[in-house]
Amino acid sequence: MSAMPDGRERVVEVRGVVSRFGTQVVHDGLDLDVYRGEVLGVIGGSGAGKSVLLRTIVGLRQPQGGTIRMFGIDTTHMDDAERRPIERRFGLLFQDGALFSSLTVLENVRVPLIEYYRLPDDVVDDLAMLKIRLAGLPTSAAHKYPAALSGGMRKRAGLARALALDPEILFLDEPTSGLDPLSAAAFDELIATLHASLGLTVFLVTHDMDSLYAVCERVAVLSNGKVVIADTIDKVEQYDDDWVRQCFLGPRGRSAARQAEWVASLARAG
Amino acid sequence: MxxxxxxxxxxxxxxxxxxxxxxxxxxxxxxxxxxxxxxxxxxxxxxxxxxxxxxxxxxxxxxxxxxxxxxxxxxxxxxxxxxxxxxxxxxxxxxxxxxSRDRCEAGEPYFGFRAMLERMGRAVARFATQAWELLGFVGLTMTTLAGVLVGRAKLRWTSIVHHMEETGLDAVPIVALLSFLVGAVIAFLGATVLRDFGASIFTVELVSYAFLREFGVLLTAIILAGRSGSAFTAQIGSMKSREELDAIKALGLDPIELLVVPRLLALCVMLPLLTFLSMIMGLVGGGIVSMLSLDISAGQFITRLNEMTEIRHFWAGMVKAPVFAFLIAVVGCLEGLKVEGSAESVGRHTTASVVQAIFLVIVFDALFAVFFMEVGL
Missing domain, CATH: 3.30.750 (Transcription Regulator spoIIAA)
Incomplete structure (x- = not known):
């Protein structure tokens, strides 16, 4: 596998990706790397192609040009059968959870386990239950149908399903959008915990400045079809670009930064 | 790897x-x-x-x-x-x-006689609530209709005409074709049975009685239940799931007046018209088969129809049309209003709407038949 000079392994390599919808160019030769074990936040204005990038990387969409490599394997033009072993190795959380509405939460989490592995029934149940608990849901939620859950709980249930196969990398599409500030903060914390305890690599598409400051080690800014900068948040803040400056030094960015500092100071104080 | x-x-x-x-x-x-x-x-x-x-x-x-x-x-x-x-x-x-300390306490599934009893009980209870809800909704619709008559509620002409086009005019080809085919089939049926008795000429009565009294209106009602009743449910249901109905209420408007009354009136006008079309096409279908395979000429067919079939059979069929239209529209709209939350619910209620509408249409048709027999119509 390709490695960085400092030895960090690239889990995802995006090279020169071009995405077009009709005449509208969304990605114009986009490059991006995701390293093993990091939390990468992807931010950009509405319509900058964040979700399209995510869908392109996981193979739900074919790019018009460029290559995608996951785990060092070129996945750009794979067919469904070739892609399957790769798909087991990543988890994907859709914006509203995308739970199967005719199944309970527990059954939703069981689906990938049953489909991919032959395991005894009670083991599958226990594993699914464990994932539900890891996603921070109470056991009582396991037998509920998605329609009976709140937005935050649906996302957690979706996360439990994404975690079912013990993925190496987790793709999250705006996990905190539509949540109240407390639930959003709790979800950020959950991602940080899972990242630390399971050693997950996380690819996080977000609008939420708080999430960026709270959990992301590196931030990639999408603008005009390219990644303008991908670096630690301090470096991104200093970067000389109109959108970046307005976003990070604007009121929302500042308040998120202040809060992150405050949390950090609390942590230092013990 | x-x-x-x-x-x-x-x-x-x-x-x-x-x-x-x-x-x-x-x-x-x-x-x-x-x-x-x-x-x-x-x-x-x-x-x-x-x-x-x-x-x-x-x-x-x-x-x-x-x-x-x-x-x-x-x-x-x-x-x-x-x-x-x-x-x-x-x-x-x-x-x-x-x-993983607390295991999942699954709701103990049980099968057998008790489960069957429970299912039956639930089904009966559901049937009762459904009938009750339907009655309540009929009352509500009637009140709003009365409000329209005395001028308390507005009649939405644009909406009515739109639904007349959608449920009526657009259904003309399918109603005409199916009625023609069923008319032809009945004539064939009559031909094979009646020829043995040398009574082929009675095929005319068979087709005309069947279509004027029963098949014209029943066929049309069943086609419209599947075509328009389901459309009503899906339209209102998807509005409900997107909270558009709440928006209507929040704007101080009445969803019954805005959505249900126009659909109901449109169907009550169009179903009788389509029934008339269906009767004509059924007779045409029967006539053509008689002409081609029974040597009954078009002139003979029309004369026989004129002489032997009284106009009361036409009215016995026609009088049912507005009733069926009312049932189909009310059930379709009510099921739409019952939709909750997800898109799955829209699908479930659409199915329920078609099943209930056809069920009610046939039940009422049977009631009408008994009634007409008793009064000797």
Whole structure:
């Protein structure tokens, strides 16, 4: 596998990706790397192609040009059968959870386990239950149908399903959008915990400045079809670009930064 | 992929030395066979040592198996000594142990006679509530209609005309074609049975009685229940699931007046018209078959129709049309209003709407038949 000079392994390599919808160019030769074990936040204005990038990387969409490599394997033009072993190795959380509405939460989490592995029934149940608990849901939620859950709980249930196969990398599409500030903060914390305890690599598409400051080690800014900068948040803040400056030094960015500092100071104080 | 070449996961117990060896990749992909062998940790008075120095990788599934193994002998991760275990793996085991303490208490599923009784009871109760709701909704619609008559509620002409086009005009081809075909089929049926008695000419009565009294209106009603009743449910239902109905109420408007009354009136006008079309097309279908295979000429057919079939049969069929239209529209709209939340609910209620509408149409048709027989119509 390709490695960085400092030895960090690239889990995802995006090279020169071009995405077009009709005449509208969304990605114009986009490059991006995701390293093993990091939390990468992807931010950009509405319509900058964040979700399209995510869908392109996981193979739900074919790019018009460029290559995608996951785990060092070129996945750009794979067919469904070739892609399957790769798909087991990543988890994907859709914006509203995308739970199967005719199944309970527990059954939703069981689906990938049953489909991919032959395991005894009670083991599958226990594993699914464990994932539900890891996603921070109470056991009582396991037998509920998605329609009976709140937005935050649906996302957690979706996360439990994404975690079912013990993925190496987790793709999250705006996990905190539509949540109240407390639930959003709790979800950020959950991602940080899972990242630390399971050693997950996380690819996080977000609008939420708080999430960026709270959990992301590196931030990639999408603008005009390219990644303008991908670096630690301090470096991104200093970067000389109109959108970046307005976003990070604007009121929302500042308040998120202040809060992150405050949390950090609390942590230092013990 | 590294794990595909790795040796299988291992679990060996040395009860004498109170030592167990955990080795290989303890990951979800490799655990199937290990789970199937149901490894166990025998009871032992001494403190167990778990040697994990050859454990190549561990994920939550592997950690869970380990925790289950320990738990089967009444132990927790704190009750054993791990040797050669990575710090991260120990944390994972502790996390899994903490999060899997409370097992899922599944609602005990039960089958058999009691379950059957319960299902039957539920179905009866549901039927009763449905009938009750339908009655209530009929009342509500009637009140709004009365409000329209006395001028308290507005009549939405644009909406009515739009729905007349959608449910009526657009249904003309399918109603005409199906009626023509059914008319032809009935004539064939009559021809084969009646010819043996030398009474082929009675085919005219067969077709005309059948179509004027029953088939014209019944066919049309069933086609419209499937075509327009379901459309009403789907339209109103998807509005409901997108909270558009709440928006209507919040703007101080009445959803019944805005959505239900125009659909109801449109169907009550169009279903009789389509019924008339259906009767004509059925007679045409029957006439053409009579002409081609029974040697009854068009002139003979029309004369016979004129002489033998009284106009009361036409009215006996026609009078049912507005009633069926009312049933179909009310059921379709009510099911739409009952939609809750998801898109799945829209689908379920659309099905229910068609089934109920056809059910009611046939039940009322039977009631009409009994009534007409009693009054000798």
């Amino acid at each position: 590294p794990q595909s070449f790795a040796p299988p996961p291992e679990f060996r117990v040395d009860a004498e030395a109170a030592r167990a060896i955990v080795a290989g990749p303890w990951t979800l992909a490799n655990l199937g066979p290990l789970f199937a062998r149901r490894p166990a940790l025998p009871a032992c008075t001494e403190r167990w040592t778990l040697d994990a120095s050859r454990l190549s990788s561990l994920d939550t599934a592997g950690a869970m198996l380990l925790v289950r193994l320990l738990r089967a002998t009444g132990l927790g991760p704190g009750d054993v000594d791990f040797t050669g275990l990575r710090e991260a793996d120990l944390r994972l085991i502790e996390l899994v142990d903490a999060r």
